[in-house]
Amino acid sequence: MATNTWLSVLTATPLFAVGLTLAAYLAGSRLFQRLKRPAWLPAILIASLLLAGALALIGLPYATYQQDATWLTVLLGPATVALGMPLYQQLPRVVELWRPLTICLPVAATLAAFYALAIAWLLGSSDTILASIAAKSVTAPIAIGITEQLGGTTALLLGALLVTGVITIPCVSLAARLLHIDDERLIGFALGLNGHAIGTVRAFEISPTAGAFASLGMSLTGIFTALLLPLAWRLIGMGG
């Protein structure tokens, strides 16, 4: 089979998987700009659809691709550490708002995980599914670490992250209208806390202040959830 020969020649090194990922990422970003940056269709979703389509088309098994793409994904480690820099830059704002934040953040970040878990559990979802969606409001690099601790599936987690991020945007507009809130700081914080990076990007479109509060909400939710969720999981005896 000629196509199989081609495929085995190309996939002899991980560079094919790396190149394919770069190509899909660039094409996805370009298409996203062309579509006038729709909030309901993030660039990463377009790029992933293109990539999944390409894999299916050339018949490269996902397991092979995933293994070769480790050359890229290994960088997630240092990239997560790198988030310590923006976190440091937000410290003055944390100090300024420490009192409301110490009350609001633990409650809101806990509920962000709890509501979805409770509903999924009531609807009879398996332990693996619960472990995979628990970190749904946490920014991806941190959420992947949490999900590995809980014994969930990374692929399902990332799908849950996309859905949560996209749905957070209309939810925040609706809730702000219901509660008569027009303070950009609060709207930004809610976007980042619930909708992680996707919500934060949206908040920066509203205003720089909203964006700054969104990054704050995103970082603090990530840290709080990373420190406490795996511990809570162990205490209630999930995941072994």
Added chain:
Amino acid sequence: MPALGGFLWLISYWLIGEVVIHFTALPISSGVIGMLLLCATLAVRGRVPSSIAAAAQPLIGLLAMLIMPGVVGVFFIAGELAGQWTAILIALVVGTLLSVLTTLWLLKRLIGQPSGH
């Protein structure tokens, strides 16, 4: 190459995180430990060294691409989860709406009144 020095810092902090987890059995990922260590280091120094900024900034910009190989996986597990999707979607959508409402209500009570009234 200042970025290379910064990159070495990031990798070292991640590796320190691995060692800490190994010896304490803390249920946290090494990335989060490294992130908190980096933040603490910067707070002690009172500024961001240019080498760390040179390495951290582009890596953060690439995060979306770095998670793509994982995101693609969701299309390949779609079959395994057949029949579970409705429950998952309801949990995510309703859960997020409730969570957003609670967050905004709490913030309104705690941080301040809407500015336009």
